[in-house]
Structure formats: structure tokens, C-alpha cells
Amino acid sequence: METNVTSIATKTPNATGEPGVNASRFEFVKRGFPLAMLVLLIVTFSIASPRFLTFSNFLIVLQQGTVLLVAALGMTFVIMAGSIDLSVGSIVALAALATALTADSLGAAAIIPAIAVGAAAGLVNGVLLAKGKVPSFIATMGAMVVYRGIVLLFTRGAPVSIEDEQFLNVYTNRTLGIPHSVIIGLVLMVVAYGIINRTVFGREVRAIGGGERVAILTGIQVARVKIYMYVLLGALCGIAGLLQGARAMAATAQLGEGLELDVIAAVVVGGTPLTGGVGSVVGTMLGVLIITLLSNGMNMAGVDPYLQNIVKGTVLVCAVFVTIDRRKIGIIK
């Protein structure tokens, strides 16, 4: 597991008179919950469908989950700092459009405009929050609509196709049977893990979520850290947009619609609470797998598509119900 990420309170017996022993056992259940849920899903779907537990389906799940994973890695930082970003789906669409418009001339290097557009969109969000002091929920809700609007304005609703051979080769081919997109996702996961657990920036993000006033008075450059964090999320959404565009071989105005909900759900189901101060890349990966497997497995098992949303929503609420630490939050709003 990761070092120092979740509350370390659980390791030490409590000296203040709070229920120590039982709490830590319960804590263990909570921390193991995402993994337990993942195992449960795999077992259930394996029984329900013979095609579920196959290598080819495994690759499909990984491919489906990569876009979600890349965006959710960035969201882990933002949620860990106690903020939110509702515009990720729109940034993904914006980046996919940038990719599609430049892929013919730049080839694989179209990743540069994709990242640049994503980072710029994240920069706007970060500045609105950190400098403009607009609450992130509102700022990014507005941004969600505006960024999507820009995509609509550019495309007039028509898809922009990607045909460049070199581009598609680089981002959709396989090496040793593993799709390149999955490799990119795994590399980014390692990088995100390193940033959260090994860098000063990662600690500062966590400190902002743990107690922003404390962080400010201790001299942490809170505004700057918040902006960097949104730029990082934007850049990751840029890559996610490129991968999504490459898979679909086109950018459309609808691409990434509703993605923000899956991204937030994946992070939260993975055990990173919306209250901030705590965050785990491994948890986010588990959350992404749970969200992706749930859709994939229900399709495989032939669950009525009209029923699927009800199951997904229920799983999300149940996960939070079990993992949320009510002792720390006190009043739930």
C-alpha cells in the first residue's frame, strides 16, 4: 500500500480516550473495501457470464478504463485538496478536438496541442478558484458549459475525423499484445503515484485539503499549488481526450459527456473522500476498475440496459456509505 497517504491514526493506539482498538479494526474494513468490492464484482460476473473472465475481455476493460483512469488520476489531486472539477468531460472533448484538428499535420505530435489545450483549460479553472476566489464547484460548472460550447461552436455538431496513419499507429496499436493506450495509462499512474507520495507538491496538495487555513498560515503557497493542480488535471484530461479521440478515430461534440460523474465516482469509490486531506492513486485505480467492470460486466451478463444506471448509482452510494469517515467530518451536508 501507499505510504503516509491515509490517516495514520489507525496504526497507533489512541491515547486520548477514543475507542482505539475497535476503530482500527473497522478502519481496516474500510480501507480494504474497494478491493473487496472489485473481487466481489469479478466473482459475480464470472459466474454470470463465461466470456467475462477472458484475456480478451480483460484487455477491453483496460482499454475502456484508460480514459477514465487518466482523468481520475488528475481528479485525485483536486479532490485530495478538497476541491472539485466538473469540467473534465468538456476538457476531454476540447482536447480531442485539438487532436483531431492537428493530427493530419502533426501526426503523433498532436499530443502537444492536446496537452496544451487541456492545461490551458485547467489553468483557467485554477485561476478562477485560486485568484478569483470563485468556489470550484461553481467555477468548473460554468467552465463545463463554456468548454463544451466551444467544441460545439467549432464543430457545429459535426464529427471531425482522424485519419492520419502514423497518429493512429502510435496511439492504438499494440506492443506485446498490450494496447499502447493502456501502457500510457499505466505510466501516468506511476507518475501520479510518485507525485502524490514522493514530492513536496503532493504533500502541499494534501495539506491544503487537510486544513487550508493551517496551510496558508504555515507559508504554503496555496494559490499557486491550486493552480498547478488544476493545470495538472487539465493536462491529464488532454491526454485522455487524445486517447478517446484515437479510439473513436474522431472528435465529436458529445465526446466525454457525463465523464465527470464517472471520474468523481471512481475517485470516491477508491476511498478518496470529498472532504480532502487524504488521497490514494492505488485507490483511484481500483475505483476506475470497479466503475468500468460494472458496466462491462453488466453488458456481458446481459443485464437490462435500462436497469444499469440504477445499479451504478446504488454502488456509488453504498461505497461512500461504508468508507466515509464520519468521525472526522462531524456534520454531513
Place this chain on the structure above:
Amino acid sequence: MTLAASDLRKSYGQTRAVDGVSVVLRPGMVHAIVGENGAGKSTTLRMLAGAEPPDSGVMTLDEASYAPPSVVGAAALGVSLVYQEITINRSLTVAENIFIDRLRQFAGPLGFIDRRRMEAAARAILERIGAQISISADTGRLNLGELKCIEIARALSTNPKILLLDESTAYLDHREVQAVLRVISELKGQGMTVAFVSHHLDEVLAVADELTILKDGQYVGTYRTTEIEPNEIHRRMVGRELARSIYPPRPPGVPSKPVVFEACEVAVGRELGGVSLNVRAGEILGLAGLKGAGAEALFAAICGDLPLRGGSMTLAGSSYAPSSPTSAWGQGVAYLPGDRHNEGLIADFSILDNLVMARPPHHGPFFDRAAATAIAGDLIAQIGIKTQSVDSSCRSLSGGNLQKVVIGKCLAVQPRLLLLNNPTRGVDIGARTEIYRIVRQKAAQGLAVILSSEDMPELIGMSDRLLVLRQGQITHRIETAADATEHDIIGHMA
């Protein structure tokens, strides 16, 4: 009514919070319960008030068995509790706050609240306790002492025979403490039985008839306040002979070291209107004053949290105008805020995380955990933070230990100027002694310290020089703090 409890016990998990405490509250007497942090004072009071059931022990009310199921149940029997925390809702009126759980009793036939009747009832209670609070006052503008009086009025509105006050004055300043003490004396004059928990021995001796000392959850004894000396109380609370003074000796000789920090006609917000002061290396400068007198605003400006409205500052001889706390810390100014929990540290984080928060050791962008562990281990040993490991969560620490962590966080940056805002608020005497020792030791090594405190003995005992603030102005300068008297300081404060 006589409320008696014998051999009360209460455990939380492995910890025995209260372990065999007996106490008798006799009619018309003011009874104080004293002890260090974690002695079991609040738990005892909460059991008497029905807020928590004891694990074992017997409680009787006028010799009848007494086992209230809840605070409401206890109130119905005539025992009322005032909580430690302020529970006033500042968006409601004074009267609404007093009757918050019984608004229904003022409902008219159509279900609307009869405001006039409610306000008359509220006014009657406030008059009874002699509180100078207008019924139409804006609760958002009242000070903590006034809010506490409203809480007391709320507890009295159920017509109790016995009033229990939990640690009522822990966060109140001198003027507010006096207001609460006046209310207690007033109630005592009316024959009310009052029991209260307190850290402050002076207030105990001022109003209590009897006092019960607890230590580590155990009962030490009950005494008449006229029969026991303050030193003796201290000794029994701590359980060992205290050194003659809890304040370390000042270094001999007049400090003639260089001036580290100087403020010239500094004005901040509406609170501080042009003060000039300086502090030398190795010196502890004390700031006395009521809340809002300007010390907080001055600290906010020095630590870069608020901009100057006028004046200028110099640090180590060159112009100093921090644009943010980042800039202040970067130039060697460390700030210990007055609110440990919301501003001083992040309780959910480990001791190590908090200790190196201001200046994390790093190689390029990467956090250097080995160096951080060494720094944290060194600070823990130096300051005497009691913990098993640097990775323990701060949640497991007591108030005194938490404050030592905040001090460690400040010292970790090896500051040249240290700002202490009420560094021992809610800290027990053992931890206080250690905090005083480390601060004096660092000063002896050349650190300049500005200490703002509501605790008069602390200011007199720790400071080399003292300034008294009133309404944003310096009203008095005391060059040798050791010769100052509380009376003298208070005279210039209010």
C-alpha cells in the same frame, strides 16, 4: 437539593477517563472541580449531567437514586449543564437561543411564536443573572463572555436547582471571565448550587466554596477553598512538588543584542492604529491586552496574513513587507496561531507531517523522508513531545502535546523571530512548563520572541519587557516585566 456521586467510573476503550471519583454538591454551594488536562473533570461533570452514563458508581439526588438517561432527562430533575463549547446559533436572536429547544411553549393558537412573551421570559432570566445583554442585541456581535452568559441563561431557563458549568472560561479573555464569575456569584447569592470545571486556579479561589481535585481520572480529595493554599492545589493536581516557579529564570544582565524586528507606526485594519515597538535578539517581548486590542492584528501583519494600512517594519535591519505568510516564513518569521485546531496544525496528519510542513526537506521536487524523519525526531526529543513514533497521528495527542508540535513546526525553520499567540491556552501545567523552558532556551540562543497572552502570570513570568495594548494603541510600556503586577497591567488594558 444535594447531588452525590460515589465511585464513578468511565472508560473509553482502553483508557480509564474516570476511575473512582466521588463528589457531593451541597445546596447553595459553589463547587469547583480542578485537575490537569485528562484528569477526568469534564467526564465527571458530563456524567452528573446525564450526557454520558457511568460504567459503574452510584449517583443520588436528595438520597433518591439518580440515573438520568440524557441531558434533557437531567434537566427535568433539576440538573442543568452548560457545555464547554459555545453552542449559540448566531443567526438566531438572544431569546430564540435561550429557548431553542422549547420554542413550542411560546406558540400561540395558530402556531406562531409569541415573540413578546418569549422575550419577556428571556429578559427575566438575563436580569436574574445580572447579565448586561440587551434582548434585542445582535448575537453576531456579542463577545464570547456574553455568549457564555446566554448559555447560562439557557441552562437556567429549565429552572434547575443545580447548575453544572463545563470549563466555562477556557477561551474567554480577562474581561469575559469576570462577567461569567459575576454571574456565578449572583446565582450563589440566590441559593443555587453550582459546580464548575476549571483550569484557572484564580477564578476557582475567587468564587468556589469547595473544590475537588482529580488527577489521572482518580479522586484526590475535596477541600474548602479557605483551607487550602494555591501551591498545595497545584501540588496535588500535578502529584509532584512543583519547582518554585514554572517559569525558567531570565538570563542575567541587560540584553544589548541587535534589534531583530522593529515596527514603526504600524496600523492594520480597524484594529490596530499606529504602534511602534522593537524586539532584540534573545529577548521575549510580552503583549498584554483584551481581545481585539490589536495584538492579533499586529501578528497577522508581521506574518504576512494581513496588509499594513500604514507604517513600516524592518527585520534584521532591512525593510520588511511580507506579501504573504510564505514570504514571512521564508524570511525567518514563524507564527504560532492562537487557534491550535483550526490554524496551528492538521490533527489528521502525522506528527512528522506537521513538524516539517513549513519547510519540508527536499531534493529538487522530491520530499526527503529520511531528512524529515531526522528533523522530526530531533524536535520531538528537544521539546519533549510524548509519542511512540513520528508517524503517529496528531489525533492521538493531548492538548499540551499538540501545542508542542506547533512549537516544533515553528522551530523547524530555525526562525529569527517567533510570534506566539496564547501559546498555552488549554494546556496543562506539565506541558506549560516544558513550553516555557524551550521558548526561554531558544531565546537564550538568540531568537527574538513576541508573546501575546491572556494569561497574566505567564506574561509577567516569561516576558523581559511588556507592552499593554488598548483599542489599537500602546497604553503602557514596562521595561522590566519581572517587576510588573497584574493589577498594574489590567489597569492599562480596560
